[in-house]
Amino acid sequence: MSQSARGELVIGGGSDPYELYNTRSTLEIKESLAASALEMFPFIGELKVLRQWAGITDMTPDYSPIMGRSPLSNYWLDAGWGTWGFKATPASGFFLAKAISDNRIPEEIQPFQLDRFDRFHLVNEMGATAASH
Incomplete structure (x- = not known):
């Protein structure tokens, strides 16, 4: 509020x-x-409600971002941040740039790779998000 x-x-x-x-x-x-x-x-x-609005957010099933390589060649992902990505942008940009320049996924973003959904290995940090999901 x-x-x-x-x-x-x-x-x-x-x-x-x-x-x-x-x-x-x-x-x-x-x-x-x-x-x-x-x-x-x-x-x-x-009090009276004057207006209400909502927005669309890009959220993943485990409420954690997707970072790293995609199945497409030379296509990298940094998405699914939902309502809190703008606060994480400096760190996510740093680690994604490092991944691209080194051509390997840094340890810090390994849990957030896209293939975690195929492996049923979701990130269990739902309580760490900025919004109450």
Whole structure:
């Protein structure tokens, strides 16, 4: 929750559990956000919702990014960061550049390779993401 320059309260976070491609949240996510906000700030119970919006994020099944080689020759991946990729960009860029220049995957990004899904070896760091998934 934050307050805009005009005094409006902005409440957000989380992801719908459904694969959607629109900019309207489901009732389930709206109710969840409202319940969380009311638990912390009961006084907002009488406020009116002026507008709502949603966005599309590129999330993987284990909520962790995909980094490294792709099955295509000379095509590298750095995707699937969801709602927190902008904070990780300096580190991901560094390690991906290192992977490309050295032609080998650095230890730091080995768990995030695309083939982890084929091997059923998902990254178990869901709680480390910035958004409440």
